[in-house]
Amino acid sequence: MQLVVYSNINLIQIKMGETLFEKVWKSHIVDEKESGPSLIYIDRHLVHEVTSPQAFDGLRINNRKVRRPDLTIATMDHNVPTSDRSLPILDQTSAIQIQTLEKNCKDFGITLFDINSPHQGIVHVIGPQLGITLPGSTIVCGDSHTSTHGAFGALALGIGTSDVEHVLASQTMWLEKPKPFEIKVEGKIKNPHAVTAKDIVLSIIKNIGTGGGTGTVIEYSGQGISDLSMEQRMTICNMSIEAGARAGMIAPDEKTFDYLRDRKYTPKNYETLVEEWQDTLKTDGDAKFEKEFVLDINDIAPQVSWGTNPGMTCDVTDSVPTPDEYSNGDENQKKGAQKALDYMDLQSGVAIEDIKINRVFIGSCTNARLEDLIEASKVIRGQKVSSDVNAMVVPGSQMVKKQAEEMGLDKIFTDANFEWREAGCSMCLGMNPDILSPGDRCASTSNRNFEGRQGTGGRTHLVSPVMAAAAAINGHFVDVRTLDLN
């Protein structure tokens, strides 16, 4: 704690340490009042086809322009087919939305990675891959999983379409300051090929609940986080929104700086910036968090969701809980759990490993990066997808796809009868033709198991890429700790 004494006035002010979030917040305030929201400057605005058309319309109606096209980058990811890109898009409404983004980017001078670009991909995968994401910056996108970029020490926020318009017009947005929440991940995973970042973040949400982070920005810290690669850290920050948090952040370290070096858009003065970030982008020792939670990962198991929100999750070695076991006496939660079991067509007491699946989706901004595909490929090498199962891999970006193909991963997947697709959000939310049919049960590496999320009447179980791969081979969930993954 630093004591600042103003000798000329009779005042002693004690300066408290600050959290990483508070530092980034403070360095982006354009205007603030005594109470209420502050006007925050936005360094990076990522745009996609679904949440932007109405925002561009708003600009046109009011005769406004995009203030900083040089800070705005667009791609198409939610709607795009993942099948042969040389064919026309059959869904006319999807085609119109994609054409609308092309026109908007042209009219307003915004760089677009279109459907045929080698840089096209899920916006939260390409941002870091292209070096657009930077530590200490503010990043917004009309998509809740923008929290992903917090893995680099950025303050990255999902926003609605009105705010997309506001940021396009002014490069700023009004935001009430969230409260800092520290989640310490302590310990060491014994088998990091079997128990992954996905299992860590699902364990966190299982414990704090889907509203546990509401009104906060989570900072993840501890040995369990610093041991993770950048791609794994992105998986953690990505799902902060599933705990209700406004954003998730991890203080940058050498892994962060290495990841962003020599990317397509890495700034020319990168090394100077790194020196500055090394000094500033960390939480001070005496900083105070409003909320704290500690997770010990020494003995955590692979996680599988059984219900209709990501907090309804248990160990692969558990059984589906009863509504009473899940709800801890809260009547509303108990009712919610019963509805979830009905929707999922599951009986309490059934062992998770006995749940049969008929679909597998390896993809999404949570788990479709190169490491995810490498780890999943180890499970399936030389094996075949169970005859009852349809399984697909949708790389997070065309760059991921190309890298994977250079390593021969596509061959491993297709030899095992997985479909190998073009990049996009795909069956994470089923806006394109990749959807579950009613009654399908899917092991999915995505982020949301909401009712109908992957297709009306479809049932989603959230798992890691290795768990999804093992389920594809076996036709049911298996504890991947029992497999030889080295």
Next chain:
Amino acid sequence: MESFKNVKSIVTPLDKVNVDTDQIVPKQFLKLVQKSGFGKFLFFNWRFDENENPKSDFILNDSKYDGSKILVAGDNFGCGSSREHAVWALQDYGFSVIISSSFADIFFSNCFKNGILPITLDQKTVELLQQETNPISVDLEKQTITTDSQEIIFEIDSHKKKILLEGLDDIAQTFQLEDKIVEFEKNSTIPSVL
């Protein structure tokens, strides 16, 4: 944006917790490029069966609640996706007040951009209001909810209250701070992307 008008209406009690925006507007309706006409998609998979016939067990299909402007829902309303389409659907359907014991942050923020007043009350009061069968009144200026038997005071940030009452254009307000934005840009150390 139109200014918020005080409301008197019966409440629609939605007895569910963790209502996510995928339920409020399912993804198949996010492909439209305009803001209007989303009311018919509100709670689509709960409202309609696979042949798009109304499901009799869903509350919005009970004619008793026709014309209701006040939705009273369980905890953590609006969680999940940032899609503002959820708010457009609620508004287009006719709701202008949503009451819950808690809201997800992005949804909460989106409400104010579209003239919808989200009110956070303690869980017990929310449950009481869900039982209310007579019309209740919501007065934003006075920050009160009035039922036949009681008056409930609710909290709202003064800036947000002003936005709703005056129907302010956020962007026009921000443009008045142009000098400050320019000043910020001069000192920013984060380089442009290109």
